[in-house]
Amino acid sequence: MTTNTIAFIGGGNMASSIIGGLRASGWSANHIRVSDPSSNQRQKLKSDFQVQCFESNTDCIRDAEIIVLATKPQMLKEALKPISEPLSLTKPLVTSIAAGITGTDILKWIGSPLPLIRVMPNTPALVNRGVSAMFANQLCSDEHKKAADQIMGAVGKTVWVSSESDIDTVTGISGSGPAYFFKLMEIMIENAVRNGLTEEDAKILVIETAAGAAKLAGNSEQTPAILRKQVTSPAGTTEAALISMESSGIDQVVSSGIDAAIERSRELAIMLGEH
Ligand SMILES: NC(=O)c1ccc[n+]([C@@H]2O[C@H](COP(=O)([O-])OP(=O)(O)OC[C@H]3O[C@@H](n4cnc5c(N)ncnc54)[C@H](OP(=O)(O)O)[C@@H]3O)[C@@H](O)[C@H]2O)c1
Structure with missing residues (x-):
């Protein structure tokens, strides 16, 4: 060292x-x-x-x-x-x-x-x-x-x-990114509890699913898009979820959220700096 x-x-x-x-x-x-x-x-x-x-x-x-x-x-x-x-x-x-x-x-x-x-x-x-x-x-x-x-x-x-300037993009992706995954976890836990699971079990199921999916994506040669297709059987439960999420505009919602973070990072640089 x-x-x-x-x-x-x-x-x-x-x-x-x-x-x-x-x-x-x-x-x-x-x-x-x-x-x-x-x-x-x-x-x-x-x-x-x-x-x-x-x-x-x-x-x-x-x-x-x-x-x-x-x-x-x-x-x-x-x-x-x-x-x-x-x-x-x-x-x-x-x-x-x-x-x-x-x-x-x-x-x-x-x-x-x-x-x-x-x-x-x-x-x-x-x-x-x-x-x-x-x-x-x-x-x-x-x-x-x-x-x-x-x-x-x-x-x-x-x-x-x-x-x-790429640092602003990074801020919107990995800097703020943990909060996006926390938000998704919140939504999933709330849903699980609403559908009858205990909060304790819901938390374990959601966090382990997030950690497992991240590990799988990190260890795999495949892109996340391919991994998603591999777990989506035709007419199955995952497909039902994804069709519903996509028709509600999930891609647009997440992408414009990230754009807002990147824009805010640029604004903060101007506010905090010597301009
Ligand atoms: N946390 C994150 O996830 C994250 C992610 C990306 C970047 N960052 C950056 O990392 C930096 C630190 O964040 P943090 O979460 O570690 O903040 P933090 O816990 O508030 O640590 C900052 C430390 O600096 C001390 N400090 C204040 N004025 C000082 C001075 N004049 N000289 C020396 N030390 C001084 C503060 O003391 P007092 O509390 O007594 O004022 C505090 O202990 C921030 O600039 C943040 O943008 C953080």
Whole structure:
């Protein structure tokens, strides 16, 4: 495992799960630094992962080759203020998981051109089953990209996108995506209970079906469309469900929902950024 030192600015939910993944994959606690304003949060990080914790962002980034910006998006500009000068001098790899803040804005706030990787993770990272899409600016080397792959790979799979605007699409697909599947689970559980099952049984049946379908799709060479056809016998129950859902416009409903998320991601980038 690499001996790079990583400094996390912000030690909340997402940073904690990435740190947990890094520790589990063998990254030494001596090479992980975290800053957070909350002393409770610092104590928890220290006791859970034995990492070095700091109140001051300036102390945190000292000697770090990789910075992970992990505050809420609206706090990021303020968090960067005290560290922009040292970052400009030491020129580490800067990665940001803050939704909606463009790389251009981050580098403008830092005040100098640095290798920067924007990452869009998702909440299943909390249970090591996340997926992150990443975009590297032109100052990033293959080594930088490898380091980012290692970091985000500690909490799930990674993909690279070739344009920063793709991050808005990713936000609408995998960033917000867990909520779409939760919504479908809610609808299925409600239906099962309305039709006489206990809530407890309904929950098990729905969650296991979702997990099983995801595993089947992930392990199969076939596309989801083919897998769906394979479980749809002519004149059977699945076909009855799908005909009803399609005639009610499920494709259009889901697709325009995703378009709304992508559009909102673009709007937020404008609202939160320097425009
Ligand atoms: N959760 C997700 O699924 C998800 C998905 C994609 C992207 N993201 C991105 O991940 C980032 C973190 O999300 P999260 O859910 O982990 O949020 P979070 O739990 O609120 O963590 C952010 C942490 O940053 C701390 N903080 C605030 N100001 C700071 C400063 N000036 N310097 C250092 N630390 C500071 C906060 O402390 P206080 O609470 O005391 O203010 C908090 O502990 C966000 O930008 C979000 O867009 C999250």
